[in-house]
Amino acid sequence: MILATFRTVALVTAVSLSPSIWALEALTDRGLSEVTGQAFINIQDDSYSSGSGQWSGEYEFTTVSLGMELETVFNIDELRVGQFERTAYEDGTVPVTDDDRNIIYENGxxxxxxxxxxxxxxALGRVDNxxxxxxxxxxxxxAQNPYIELAYKVENGERRVAGVRFGFERAQGDLSGDLIAxxxxxxxxxxxxxxxxYSQNCPGAGLFNCIAxxxxxxxxxxxxxxxxxxxxGNGAEDLNTTYLKRASWFGVPNGRNFDSDESGLVASLIPLLTVADDCEVTGTPGCFRTRIYQSIYIGDRDASFEEGSASGVFVSVQTEAVPWEDLSGVPGTDRILTExxxxxxxxxxxxxxxxxxxxYLTLEEATNGTxxxxTCVGQLKGC
Known part of the structure; x- marks a missing residue:
């Protein structure tokens, strides 16, 4: 189910240890009292049995966390995960479309x-100059505290592996690639x-809209x-599914509008003037191929790692439905329901x-891509 072709890998890891530890020297009692840290490898077991539907039943989880900070720049020629047969519009699977958003058919x-x-x-990371x-x-x-977690489904006293995920407690930096699906x-x-x-759509958007x-x-x-x-132009909610599968477009789903934090009559009209419909927002394209976003920044590029890193980032593979714990910290969240x-x-x-x-994207970046x-010395990609 997983195919990855590596070309060049540059890896740097950072673990905070004292010079005495690096040199494997014996520590005095005074020296030992000055050392602080945590276990390099932490193994934790957990369970969950509150789900419903296909996520009902008993689950057990084993998480192996590495207590370390990771800094890496690496490239992969091809990344393919979850390679098997799917049918369009079953379980949220979306079809391939051309640049004009027409569905492409093969053998009917x-x-x-x-x-x-x-x-x-x-690629992860970048190369300046x-x-x-x-x-x-x-x-x-x-990244901070990378982990691997195994999920087990327990039925009739038997325990079987149902999924595995790899993630980070916190992450920040450039993610690049040709995002196909x-x-x-x-x-x-x-x-x-x-x-x-206004500049992209008026006067064609109508007199009232253009004035506003x-x-x-x-x-x-x-x-x-x-x-x-x-x-x-539908998102997951409109397709009555938990999330979309094999999507190749990104944008503002039907029925969603823009908002403004500013006050006043004009700002209050923004939600009414900017409702997305059929991949358009007041005449402006609202859907874009994922491939136009060649590099995206995970987290806040203008903040330090401590303040600007994102939590809850992971990739998983499941052989059946798995309710992973939501590590985003967002109030009211509990489980991420994967199929x-x-x-x-x-x-x-x-x-x-x-x-x-x-x-985070500007309107210009959303429309024109990034x-x-x-990610390589001497060329943009393909090291």
Missing amino acids: EALVYDADIMIDNF YNDAANAEYAPFK LTGKIEGEIRGDAGLV LSLAQGTEIYTQVDLLDAST RGAYMNIARYQSGTETKYPL ARVA
């Missing part, structure tokens, strides 16, 4: 991508000046973006008293 059936997660030229080998600098993808929850927020909507949008220029607007079905196949979770998380998104950061 809607074509579906071959795997749940398909990313070419996948990549064209100058002497001055090239690695800007690593940072994605399964799971990839949530982001786009923000920008309402004037961009013209007055709203200078007003910041925002909304949440998710994976969606390009042929209809057979692969799942990628880059969703909202809690930072102090604020709920944040792991991905360029790939360099």
Whole structure:
């Protein structure tokens, strides 16, 4: 179910230890009193039995956590996870579409991508000054306390492996790749000046809308973006599923609108003027191929790791339904309900008293995509 072709890997790990420990020297009582830390490997068992539907029953979990901070820059030529047969519109599986959002058919059936997660030229981290080998600098993808967790389903006294996931307690940095197909929850927020909507659509958006949008220029607007079905503009809720599978488009699902934190009559009209319908928001395209986002930044690029890293990021593979514990810290959350196949979770998380998104895009970036950061010395990708 998993295929990964590696080309170049550069890995740096950081563990805070004293010089005496690195040198394997005996510590005095005084020296020992100055050493603080935690177990390098921590194994924890947990159980869950409160689910319903296909997630009902007894589950047991074993988590192996590495008490370390990780800094890495690496590249993978091809990443394929969850490679098996799926049928369009069964269990949230969406069909392949062309650039005009038309479904592509093969032998009379809607074509579906071959795997749940398909990313070419996948990379974490980046290389600054990549064209100058002497001055090239690695800007690593940072993670804290990586872990591997096994899920077991218990029935009739028998325990069988139902899934495995790999994740980080906290993560921050550049994720790059040709995002062909994605399964799971990839949530982001786009923000920008309402004037961009006006400049792209007026006078064609109608006299009233254009007058209101013209007055709203200078007003910041925002909304949440998710994976969606390009042929209809529907998100997971509209398709009556927990999450989409093998999606290749990202944007504002039908029925969702932009908001503004500003006050006044014009700002209050923003939700009414910007409701998404059939992949358009007041005439502006609201759905975009995932491939145009060549690099995305996980977490807050303008904050330190302690303040700007995202929590709850993971990738999992299940042979059957598994209710993984939600580690995002968002109030009211409990379990992430996954089904057979692969799942990628880059969703909202809690930072102090604020709920944040792991991905932030400007309106321009959402519309035009993001360029790939360099992930190799001497070239952008394909080390």
